[in-house]
Amino acid sequence: MRILSGIQPSGQLHIGNYFGMMGPMIRNMERGELYAFIVNLHALTSVQDRERLSRDTLEAAADFLALGLDPDRCIFWVQSDVPEVTELAWVLSTVTPMGLLERCHSYKDKVAKGIAPSHGLFAYPVLMAADILLYQAHLVPVGKDQKQHVEVTRDIAIKFNNTFGETFVVPGEAIDDSVATVPGLDGQKMSKSYGNTIPIFTGAKELKKRVMAIVTDSKPVEESKDPDTCNLYNIYKLFAPAARLREVRDLYVNGGAMYGKIKLELVDILWEYFREAREKREQLVQDPGYLKDILRQGAEKARAKAAPTLQLVRERVGIVY
Numbered sequence: 001m002r003i004l005s006g007i008q009p010s011g012q013l014h015i016g017n018y019f020g021m022m023g024p025m026i027r028n029m030e031r032g033e034l035y036a037f038i039v040n041l042h043a044l045t046s047v048q049d050r051e052r053l054s055r056d057t058l059e060a061a062a063d064f065l066a067l068g069l070d071p072d073r074c075i076f077w078v079q080s081d082v083p084e085v086t087e088l089a090w091v092l093s094t095v096t097p098m099g100l101l102e103r104c105h106s107y108k109d110k111v112a113k114g115i116a117p118s119h120g121l122f123a124y125p126v127l128m129a130a131d132i133l134l135y136q137a138h139l140v141p142v143g144k145d146q147k148q149h150v151e152v153t154r155d156i157a158i159k160f161n162n163t164f165g166e167t168f169v170v171p172g173e174a175i176d177d178s179v180a181t182v183p184g185l186d187g188q189k190m191s192k193s194y195g196n197t198i199p200i201f202t203g204a205k206e207l208k209k210r211v212m213a214i215v216t217d218s219k220p221v222e223e224s225k226d227p228d229t230c231n232l233y234n235i236y237k238l239f240a241p242a243a244r245l246r247e248v249r250d251l252y253v254n255g256g257a258m259y260g261k262i263k264l265e266l267v268d269i270l271w272e273y274f275r276e277a278r279e280k281r282e283q284l285v286q287d288p289g290y291l292k293d294i295l296r297q298g299a300e301k302a303r304a305k306a307a308p309t310l311q312l313v314r315e316r317v318g319i320v321y
């Protein structure tokens with residue numbers, strides 16, 4: 001089975017990204033042939049700052065490796081290093097109905113948040129479909145917000161196969177229901193673009209500041225509270241050891257849960273949880289040459305996998321003579 005997912009180099013990695021995508025991808029090294037990549041062409045739809053994009057691309061690589069991705073057991077590369085993907089995206093765009101893209105929530109959400117409504121932003125799901133179909137991936141681990149994009153990919157694959165003959169594997173998404181949407185500080189979906197994140201690789205002071213900013217209600221300590229609707233509890237439960245989580249749950253239900261204390265505990269847990277990765281990342285970012293080598297070797301492997309699919313597509317549609 002081929003498992004594939006990508007992440008945009010568009011800001012600091014947060015715990016939503018970790019539970020929704022990066023963690024499952026890293027665990028999937030055991031399950032099949034793994035394709036992990038950094039989608040810098042997608043990021044261009046929102047980041048138009050060359051230094052930032054270029055820096056964040058290497059930082060995203062460091063994030064992945066620090067959290068345990070082993071480049072010897074997967075194919076790991078930067079999207080733009082495989083130019084075949086843009087040719088495929090164009091061909092796919094010619095079989096993609098406008099209505100399919102017009103229904104995409106992500107485009108509407110991004111425009112509502114102030115991102116310029118460019119053609120690239122509108123066509124974003126077609127490039128994502130090309131990412132997935134070029135490598136004939138079976139499974140795409142993502143957070144819930146990306147489900148619709150994988151559905152669009154499926155629709156495009158089916159349309160192409162019906163029009164030109166069996167060409168692409170029709171992929172499925174893999175969404176872990178327990179962490180499909182990690183809440184942010186304010187209870188909305190945690191997202192870089194909402195400014196409500198808990199970054200994984202940040203300094204101790206900033207981490208504390210973010211955790212202390214988790215929004216909670218103003219019920220008195222003794223009052224019984226519903227843990228499942230509490231934003232703090234829903235973040236805390238992702239990290240706390242099972243026995244301690246039971247104790248805290250009891251405090252919520254029976255009275256006695258002190259938000260400030262739970263937050264301070266969460267800061268310590270988070271700091272320890274990512275300690276090893278943080279230390280590894282600090283070393284990795286000091287060696288950009290190493291990161292670039294890994295990514296270039298990955299791109300060669302990815303291109304070798306992409307080439308036969310693109311050739312088949314060219315033959316199927318007739319861009320050969």
Ligand code: ADP
Nearest residue numbers: 016017020021142143146180181182190191192
């Ligand atoms: P962001 O919304 O912060 O910009 P991205 O769009 O870069 O995040 O998402 C990268 C990956 O992380 C995607 O697979 C996405 O589904 C997942 N993801 C992002 N935010 C969350 C979240 N709050 N909960 C679960 N998964 C998430």
Ligand code: TRP
Nearest residue numbers: 004005006007008039042128131
């Ligand atoms: N759209 C995804 C996101 O914002 C990133 C992405 C691009 C992707 N191409 C992909 C994810 C292919 C999975 C597979 O998070």
